[in-house]
């Protein structure tokens with residue numbers, strides 16, 4: 001539904017906005033409908049237009065906003081770059097959205113190998129700031145050019161490097177959090193690891209305002225290869241064998257035939273169109289001999305499994321190979337305007353069967369389904385491509401549910417890195433037993449008794 005120009009300029013007057021405008025600068029409070037409507041979605045889902053949007057510039061501003069929303073009994077939705085893929089930042093009710101994009105303070109402590117980042121710092125900015133000090137920040141979600149540290153930690157984001165280097169939460173030394181009462185806490189990773197509890201809680205237990213992040217020295221050498229296989233099972237087998245033989249690749253990415261062809265249609269990179277599975281692998285480290293040995297182990301495993309290997313001889317060739325993986329999103333956007341990006345994780349040994357079962361589901365549905373993912377972790381992204389103007393949203397949701405059930409049947413989980421949000425909330429009853437769900441509800445009730453923080457997300 002479109003707004004008329006008149007409605008688009010409507011300003012929301014409520015006790016909440018009056019209170020916010022009294023306590024914060026006018027530039028920090030968005031009240032017009034035209035502005036508010038820009039804060040009702042994430043990368044996958046539209047929600048309710050918020051009652052008001054606050055753009056805090058400090059932790060003190062966040063405290064003011066939370067206390068005002070609490071006094072008015074209005075739900076609060078934290079928001080970073082809205083690149084989330086599970087509906088997390090899309091409000092389900094009329095809410096106060098707290099958008100962290102102006103909290104971009106970033107301080108480096110190279111001696112301690114730490115970055116102190118406010119919630120709205122873009123992921124790439126941490127890596128860029130660390131590089132001149134000879135340091136890296138490994139968490140690398142494919143959205144790293146736009147996603148924020150707050151959003152990364154709220155989702156515990158992963159990326160191609162997570163098999164060797166771990167996910168976003170593994171780099172947190174401490175967190176500053178504003179709770180549902182508007183109180184500020186400095187959380188460490190000590191007993192009870194409350195920082196760990198907040199990581200991956202999707203804005204439902206507290207708002208993260210600042211994080212102390214661990215940095216690493218970069219590996220001195222990196223080697224890249226691509227392998228393609230006549231069968232998905234062979235690809236998964238090669239990965240398992242390489243890891244069993246002692247290789248710890250820094251990146252391990254898989255694309256199925258439909259995904260490879262979508263990318264090739266888009267960019268013409270010379271990818272093997274006939275292959276059922278394409279594998280992209282980096283090995284890295286400080287000792288060149290070991291890096292080369294690990295690459296050889298991967299190559300041997302690929303060849304033994306019936307794969308064909310192509311090495312990148314130069315950095316430019318390596319970058320060209322990785323361009324294929326980085327181009328998946330725009331390539332899929334050319335097939336259908338929207339996609340439901342599933343994010344299951346299953347034991348590596350189950351991957352061949354899981355990929356096959358999902359393909360059967362996709363073939364039987366009216367929607368194109370493509371698969372890719374961080375295969376080292378068994379993290380698979382089956383994407384259902386659809387056109388919201390003509391396709392039945394219920395049918396898309398039903399297929400997503402069927403895919404989630406495949407993962408659960410094979411001992412997997414609903415989310416590898418994108419979170420549960422609202423998209424997979426109702427599948428939680430399939431994934432967890434009632435007693436465990438009650439424990440999660442108890443945790444939520446303890447930290448947020450009035451259910452003000454991102455209500456309707458995660459918990460069914």
Ligand SMILES: Cc1cc2nc3c(=O)[nH]c(=O)nc-3n(C[C@H](O)[C@H](O)[C@H](O)COP(=O)(O)OP(=O)(O)OC[C@H]3O[C@@H](n4cnc5c(N)ncnc54)[C@H](O)[C@@H]3O)c2cc1C
Nearest residue numbers: 080081082083084088142143148150151152154158203208
């Ligand atoms: C093209 C593309 C590629 C992607 N690739 C990856 C990938 O490789 N790996 C991966 O893990 N994800 C990936 N994602 C998903 C997404 O980018 C990540 O989930 C990211 O961490 C979200 O960050 P954000 O700043 O956009 O958060 P948002 O989408 O704004 O918010 C996400 C969740 O965090 C909450 N939140 C935001 N800020 C705070 C805060 N300060 N305190 C508390 N809660 C907060 C929100 O309420 C919401 O529930 C991809 C997305 C796209 C569009």
